Amino acid sequence: xxxxxxxxxxxxxxxxxxxxxxxxxxxxxxxxxxxxxxxxxxxxxxxxxxxxxxxxxxxxxxxxxxxxxxxxxxxxxxxxxxxxxxxxxxxxxxxxxxxxxxxxxxxxxxxxxxxxxxxxxxxxxxxxxxxxxxxxxxxxxxxxxxxxxxxxxxxxxxxxxxxxxxxxxxxxxxxxxxxxxxxxxxxxxxxxxxxxxxxxxxxxxxxxxxxxxxxxxxxxxxxxxxxxxxxxxxxxxxxxxxxxxxxxxxxxxxxxxxxxxxxxxxxxxxxxxxxxxxxxxxxxxxxxxxxxxxxxxxxxxxxxxxxxxxxxxxxxxxxxxxxxxxxxxxxxxxxxxxxxxxxxxxxxxxxxxxxxxxxxxxxxxxxxxxxxxxxxxxxxxxxxxxxxxxxxxxxxxxxxxxxxxxxxxxxxxxxxxxxxxxxxxxxxxxxxxxxxxxxxxxxxxxxx
Amino acid sequence: xxxxxxxxxxxxxxxxxxxxxxxxxxxxxx
Numbered sequence: 458x459x460x461x462x463x464x465x466x467x468x469x470x471x472x473x474x475x476x477x478x479x480x481x482x483x484x485x486x487x488x489x490x491x492x493x494x495x496x497x498x499x500x501x502x503x504x505x506x507x508x509x510x511x512x513x514x515x516x517x518x519x520x521x522x523x524x525x526x527x528x529x530x531x532x533x534x535x536x537x538x539x540x541x542x543x544x545x546x547x548x549x550x551x552x553x554x555x556x557x558x559x560x561x562x563x564x565x566x567x568x569x570x571x572x573x574x575x576x577x578x579x580x581x582x583x584x585x586x587x588x589x590x591x592x593x594x595x596x597x598x599x600x601x602x603x604x605x606x607x608x609x610x611x612x613x614x615x616x617x618x619x620x621x622x623x624x625x626x627x628x629x630x631x632x633x634x635x636x637x638x639x640x641x642x643x644x645x646x647x648x649x650x651x652x653x654x655x656x657x658x659x660x661x662x663x664x665x666x667x668x669x670x671x672x673x674x675x676x677x678x679x680x681x682x683x684x685x686x687x688x689x690x691x692x693x694x695x696x697x698x699x700x701x702x703x704x705x706x707x708x709x710x711x712x713x714x715x716x717x718x719x720x721x722x723x724x725x726x727x728x729x730x731x732x733x734x735x736x737x738x739x740x741x742x743x744x745x746x747x748x749x750x751x752x753x754x755x756x757x758x759x760x761x762x763x764x765x766x767x768x769x770x771x772x773x774x775x776x777x778x779x780x781x782x783x784x785x786x787x788x789x790x791x792x793x794x795x796x797x798x799x800x801x802x803x804x805x806x807x808x809x810x811x812x813x814x815x816x817x818x819x820x821x822x823x824x825x826x827x828x829x830x831x832x833x834x835x836x837x838x839x840x841x842x843x844x845x846x847x848x849x850x851x852x853x854x855x856x857x858x859x860x861x862x863x864x865x866x867x868x869x870x871x872x873x874x875x876x877x878x879x880x881x882x883x884x885x886x887x888x889x890x891x892x893x894x895x896x897x898x899x900x901x902x903x904x905x
Numbered sequence: 906x907x908x909x910x911x912x913x914x915x916x917x918x919x920x921x922x923x924x925x926x927x928x929x930x931x932x933x934x935x
Contacts, residue, residue: 474914478914478918481918482918482921482922485922486922486925489926489929493929493933497933500933500934500935501934503931505934506930506931506933506934507926507927507930507931507934508930509930510930510933511923511926511927511930513926514922514923514925518919518922536911540910540911541911543911543912543915544911544912544914546912546915547911547912547914547915547916547919548918548919550919551915551916551919551922551923555923
């Protein structure tokens with residue numbers, strides 16, 4: 458699986474989703490509630506009061522952004538980090554809007570608030586406000602258009618974390634110094650404690666977590682090129698039992714002497730779950746980091762943070778399964794198939810494996826070998842087939858699904874993993890076939 | 906499709922939170 462290749466279905470159920478959204482909303486609204494609990498000052502003009510509330514809400518949303526993106530397993534378990542990041546992406550745009558609307562609404566309500574942006578009134582205060590406005594805009598622009606701006610993932614990640622930390626810290630300082638709703642010492646302490654938690658969690662994820670990884674080193678023991686401009690890496694645990702994972706999950710990989718590195722990328726485990734001490738990764742060479750992986754020396758120290766992901770299957774469940782994958786999206790499914798083979802699963806399975814050309818089929822021989830020991834029907838689909846190709850051609854669409862798959866039934870699960878155009882075609886087609894959301898598991902490329 | 910749900914939820918929750926902030930500001934201003 459290539460870097461920046463994450464996302465899986467939001468599948469924990471409606472009740473759990475609504476409960477989580479209520480908890481999230483309560484946490485985001487907490488700064489506003491804290492400000493309103495103490496002695497309330499005399500009311501001001503309508504737009505001024507609305508502007509003040511937008512500012513407090515903005516602080517809450519920005520602080521929760523740090524938690525949403527922190528890969529904390531205890532936070533929203535079962536939703537998938539990838540879905541949380543999609544949510545984070547939307548609420549980030551909302552945070553930008555709030556940070557912009559907060560001063561604008563105040564100034565429209567009372568022109569005296571222009572003084573907050575006037576360096577002649579207070580240099581530090583004015584610079585801090587202007588910095589936050591620019592920083593939040595930079596966060597938004599660099600996240601939405603990272604590739605168009607030519608920013609590498611590593612530079613973007615460092616910039617994002619640094620600016621986020623500064624924006625929330627300055628936002629907290631601003632809310633404490635304004636001294637309107639936060640005039641009381643109890644309110645100040647409560648606000649500071651509330652916002653300190655996400656700030657500390659950010660530091661935990663960037664400083665403490667890599668430090669803990671130092672206790673569990675890995676070493677690169679094998680590396681080989683594969684068809685389709687991919688490479689295979691085999692990592693061995695050094696002095697520990699390895700990493701237990703479910704087939705289909707992924708881990709964040711760092712290679713080099715220290716886990717404190719900007720180069721940390723997510724890749725699916727391709728090996729069977731029964732061998733947690735020897736993990737295999739098949740990686741498409743699509744960027745600077747993945748190109749560099751093809752040259753990294755055997756014996757290099759490695760660090761793995763994980764496992765993550767809800768795109769998983771239980772081989773022991775014995776359910777019939779359809780896999781629909783495109784390109785290097787085969788890797789999590791390969792782990793599932795190998796785990797099924799090791800357990801001696803007998804249920805019927807179908808694999809639709811789409812690639813551009815025949816020479817881009819990364820795991821063709823390995824999949825064919827697995828089909829000998831599993832009840833697995835493999836359907837290769839090529840978009841650019843050679844003249845002598847006998848298999849399916851074109852894109853994976855509703856017609857192809859109708860030709861190659863059995864009638865849908867409640868005992869069939871579907872796993873879909875591939876690039877966005879394929880997902881956009883396959884997911885609605887499966888829904889039209891009557892596949893419920895609970896049986897449809899999917900994972901796609903290009904999150905950031 | 907299914908992945909868009911998380912984004913839709915982010916948008917819906919944002920609109921709801923914005924409405925709450927405006928309503929509270931309105932209520933305070935009397």
